[in-house]
Amino acid sequence: MKMNLRKLLEHIDFLEVHGKTDREIDSVEFDSRKIKKDSAFVAQRGLHADGHRFIPAALENGAAVIFCEELPKELPAGVTFVSVKNSGLVLGKLAAAFYGFPSKKMKVVGVTGTNGKTSIVTLLYRLFKQLGHNSGLISTISYMIDDKEDTATHTTPDALRIQQLMAQMVEAGCEYCFMEVSSHAVQQQRIEGIEFAGGVFTNITHDHLDYHKTFAAYIKAKKQFFDNLTESAFALTNIDDKNGRVMVQNTKAKVITYSNRALADYHCKVIETHFNGMMLNLTGREVWTRFVGKFNASNLLAVFAVAVNLNQDEDEVLTHLSNLEPVKGRFETVRSNDGKMGIVDYAHTPDALKNVLTAISGIRSGNEQVITVIGAGGDRDKTKRPEMTQEAIAGSDKVILTSDNPRTENPAQIIRDMETGIGAADNNKVISIENRREAIKTATLIAQPGDIILVAGKGHESYQEVNGVRHHFDDVEELKNCFGISE
Numbered sequence: 001m002k003m004n005l006r007k008l009l010e011h012i013d014f015l016e017v018h019g020k021t022d023r024e025i026d027s028v029e030f031d032s033r034k035i036k037k038d039s040a041f042v043a044q045r046g047l048h049a050d051g052h053r054f055i056p057a058a059l060e061n062g063a064a065v066i067f068c069e070e071l072p073k074e075l076p077a078g079v080t081f082v083s084v085k086n087s088g089l090v091l092g093k094l095a096a097a098f099y100g101f102p103s104k105k106m107k108v109v110g111v112t113g114t115n116g117k118t119s120i121v122t123l124l125y126r127l128f129k130q131l132g133h134n135s136g137l138i139s140t141i142s143y144m145i146d147d148k149e150d151t152a153t154h155t156t157p158d159a160l161r162i163q164q165l166m167a168q169m170v171e172a173g174c175e176y177c178f179m180e181v182s183s184h185a186v187q188q189q190r191i192e193g194i195e196f197a198g199g200v201f202t203n204i205t206h207d208h209l210d211y212h213k214t215f216a217a218y219i220k221a222k223k224q225f226f227d228n229l230t231e232s233a234f235a236l237t238n239i240d241d242k243n244g245r246v247m248v249q250n251t252k253a254k255v256i257t258y259s260n261r262a263l264a265d266y267h268c269k270v271i272e273t274h275f276n277g278m279m280l281n282l283t284g285r286e287v288w289t290r291f292v293g294k295f296n297a298s299n300l301l302a303v304f305a306v307a308v309n310l311n312q313d314e315d316e317v318l319t320h321l322s323n324l325e326p327v328k329g330r331f332e333t334v335r336s337n338d339g340k341m342g343i344v345d346y347a348h349t350p351d352a353l354k355n356v357l358t359a360i361s362g363i364r365s366g367n368e369q370v371i372t373v374i375g376a377g378g379d380r381d382k383t384k385r386p387e388m389t390q391e392a393i394a395g396s397d398k399v400i401l402t403s404d405n406p407r408t409e410n411p412a413q414i415i416r417d418m419e420t421g422i423g424a425a426d427n428n429k430v431i432s433i434e435n436r437r438e439a440i441k442t443a444t445l446i447a448q449p450g451d452i453i454l455v456a457g458k459g460h461e462s463y464q465e466v467n468g469v470r471h472h473f474d475d476v477e478e479l480k481n482c483f484g485i486s487e
């Protein structure tokens with residue numbers, strides 16, 4: 001792929017240019033290690049390093065053009081330097097232009113919120129495939145270019161990767177792309193250059209305060225996504241969340257509301273719940289679904305509302321909604337031969353844990369015990385740890401605190417942080433077992449037939465990350481082993 005610099009410059013705001021602009025560029029990169037002859041390098045300030053420091057390395061690797069916020073003292077001949085106010089913004093726009101503005105050639109819907117993003121985008125992708133549309137997906141679990149899978153590295157990858165993926169989607173004839181928009185991505189301008197047909201807000205609760213520092217800053221990051229939507233887009237918001245209206249108060253997009261409780265443009269009521277599904281009244285129509293829990297009713301309602309706003313036939317959408325299966329690691333059930341029930345769920349925030357345990361309490365029929373196995377990730381928000389313990393205790397009969405992905409932290413210290421959430425009266429409800437495999441095993445041994453074991457926090461993850469190394473680990477596999485079930 002090649003593009004003339006002069007053409008690229010038409011799409012960005014810049015301050016000064018030094019050197020010739022009539023030259024061909026082979027690639028755009030923001031990592032000096034990926035620079036080759038005739039690449040353009042965008043120097044941006046990150047969390048750990050300042051990309052400007054790597055301008056010499058980029059030049060050594062053959063960069064023809066450097067975009068930067070601060071010009072180096074010496075400008076070597078033969079290289080074009082473009083100074084810009086905001087490199088992050090420019091990277092998004094350059095990436096979009098370089099890959100031919102793929103988001104303008106599809107309908108892109110972004111979903112943001114603390115919980116529910118993966119569930120909603122994955123269900124939208126599957127629904128639209130069933131409705132006969134080629135579609136793309138960008139999610140925590142996987143990136144899909146219609147039927148072709150690409151490994152996911154981030155919930156929302158960097159601007160270059162996004163535009164590359166979208167260009168491949170357009171190439172594969174995709175009419176739609178459903179993507180998660182994480183708050184990190186908004187803050188780091190990874191979504192610059194994307195034209196959205198719609199945005200969805202699910203909820204905002206405690207997470208990522210290590211990164212955003214305050215809840216207000218976390219809200220602001222999410223809101224910025226809606227502030228930047230255009231008039232032709234829709235902004236679908238969950239008004240059951242107390243920040244649902246705040247999110248869309250400054251958007252130019254058409255605001256649409258959804259709710260499980262109040263009157264809204266799209267509303268839904270849970271009529272019946274069983275272990276294998278629930279009956280919903282969705283905007284006046286009854287529909288059986290294979291999902292459990294009020295939060296899933298909310299997710300399905302969002303999926304329905306998006307589909308209708310993308311001009312799909314309501315009846316057809318409802319029929320397909322009934323056939324949709326839960327997403328991997330989201331309320332995934334494993335039953336033992338003697339009637340113990342294991343549930344693997346990706347709940348890794350206090351709110352998600354509360355929701356899953358509430359969903360479980362809604363389907364309990366008698367005196368069965370609920371045993372929860374839960375850990376918290378290392379190098380992430382520490383303040384949520386005791387809150388997660390409190391939610392686990394509130395919704396379970398027994399709690400086993402264990403490790404999640406310790407990353408570079410000491411797992412015993414993470415557990416100690418979690419233990420600070422144990423109230424004096426709850427001491428006998430909780431035990432701590434650092435080894436996750438042992439913790440799951442213990443839960444299955446304590447459990448009696450009929451009891452429910454919730455293994456929370458890691459969901460679909462097939463690894464446990466310790467000091468930069470990912471060891472194979474799969475909660476569903478562990479439960480099956482303990483239950484003596486083969487695949």
Ligand SMILES: CC(=O)N[C@H]1[C@@H](OP(=O)(O)OP(=O)(O)OC[C@H]2O[C@@H](n3ccc(=O)[nH]c3=O)[C@H](O)[C@@H]2O)O[C@H](CO)[C@@H](O)[C@@H]1O[C@H](C)C(=O)N[C@@H](C)C(=O)N[C@H](CCC(=O)O)C(=O)O
Binds near residue numbers: 054157
């Ligand atoms: C904390 C965070 O979000 N960090 C992201 C950020 O990295 P950074 O700011 O640390 O980058 P840096 O190391 O300071 O480097 C600064 C600049 O120098 C450049 N550089 C660096 C070294 C070099 O030799 N040459 C060079 O040019 C880098 O390419 C970069 O442009 O920018 C990188 C490129 O886009 C991301 O890969 C990286 O994600 C890290 C790996 C990460 O783990 N992020 C997580 C927390 C994340 O983003 N999570 C959200 C989901 C959260 C949720 O659940 O909602 C996600 O969307 O996945």
Ligand SMILES: Nc1ncnc2c1ncn2[C@@H]1O[C@H](COP(=O)(O)OP(=O)(O)OP(=O)(O)O)[C@@H](O)[C@H]1O
Binds near residue numbers: 298
């Ligand atoms: N609408 C919802 N409201 C609250 N909790 C939810 C909702 N949907 C899912 N959950 C809970 O949150 C967990 C994570 O769901 P999901 O993966 O869909 O969220 P996510 O927003 O993509 O998370 P991440 O930010 O890690 O990518 C689920 O396993 C479930 O426990």
Ligand SMILES: N[C@H](CCC[C@H](N)C(=O)O)C(=O)O
Binds near residue numbers: 404405
């Ligand atoms: N996207 C989330 C994933 C958390 C999953 C949990 N298993 C952990 O490792 O903390 C995050 O980066 O905070």
Ligand SMILES: [Mg+2]
Binds near residue numbers: 117118119139155
């Ligand atoms: Mg996700």
